[in-house]
Amino acid sequence: MAVAMDLSNFTHKSLITTPHRLTYSYYLSPFFQQQTTENPSNPAILLLHGFPDQAAMWSGVVPSLLQLGYASYRYNYRDQAASLAQILEHENVASDGRIIPCGHDWGSATAQRFYLYHRHLCRGLILLSLAYQIPSPKPFNLEEQNAATSKRFGYPQWAYWEFFTAPDAPETMRHNLERFWDVNNGFQPGKAEGGNGVEGEDGRDVWMREMFCESGSMRAYIEGTGKYKDWTVQPKKYPNWQQEKERFVQRFSRDGFEGPVCYYLSLKGNTMLEDEKWLCEREGQEDRRRIDVPLLFVGQTGDWVCRTDLMKDAKDQGLVNDVTEKVLDAGHWWAYEKPQDMGGIIADWLKERFPIK
DSSP states (O other): OOOOOOOTTSEEEEEEETTTTEEEEEEEOTTHHHHHHHOTTSOEEEEEOOTTOOGGGGTTTHHHHHTTTOEEEEEOOOSOHHHHHHHHHHTTOOOTTOEEEEEETHHHHHHHHHHHHSGGGBSOEEEESSOOOOOOSSOOOHHHHHHHHHHHHSSOTTTTHHHHTSTTHHHHHHHTHHHHHHHHHEEOBEEOTTSSSEETSSSOBOHHHHHHSSTTHHHHHHHTOGGGTTOOOEEOOOTTHHHHHHHHHHHHHHHOSTTTTHHHHHHHTTTTHHHHHHHHSEETTEETTOBOSOEEEEEETTOSSSOTTTTHHHHHTTSBOSEEEEEESSOTTHHHHOHHHHHHHHHHHHHHHSOOO
């Protein structure tokens, strides 16, 4: 059953935050102010999307959440936890222990750091696709990370960063929007020995691994060069494929990618290193990296970058104890593939851990 990606019943707002004078765009669920005022003890869910997405990706998920009676709050992601806190304060929901950040992809990274910097505001935490990224005092080195993950997983997990951090990446993606959509939303089944498809996996979708975890493949497909010349990957079976593709092309032909690629440029350039070092410092007996609230992590079987097994690192270090892990049979962009399934997983966990009295 197709899920209509409709925001017409949500209130679209914007706020200029300090000190950087950044304008943030976000959506409030129906009757948001009434619900938060009449039910001050109920948590508010902060939804954060990643790259290359927009607020509409949550449309298939929020119906399951709205049925719970929470205050659902949708936000157009940037990368500053302080700005998020300002928005929450502006909407009068920044009381202690009220917020449950919920993020996908880079939105997960932001949700994690929002919790670490503003833990007093948070009652729980939901991470989708991207597991907890443990703060490190060491500078990030892309070549070293790809070498390490090649040894650990058998492929360079962050190979696609080579393209996203290239000076011409924003313009290249903007001039080839339909092929960049294919990069994120194509389907290429693996094959057993002697069968049809791509070597390595019997029937499993290996397209993300080929595009994201093979050096040079993403650029080659976007530009239509090499083995990808005059060839187009088959699409994933999304219920709203054409609608979502048109929305994607319209949005990024207007806004471009200069802003979104700053996610990658910032981490590669270690612009947040001092903040990460601070998180690694102990405050008395307290470990600032520790997550003390109930945590839900949902990975996807078809996600070769944000793997389903990566919460193990934080568990092994004792940084997360109260964690529920689920796996959805879908790709990284589950919001276009199985939004209702994801909504059900989140709703069930919320009902179990945070029942409304």
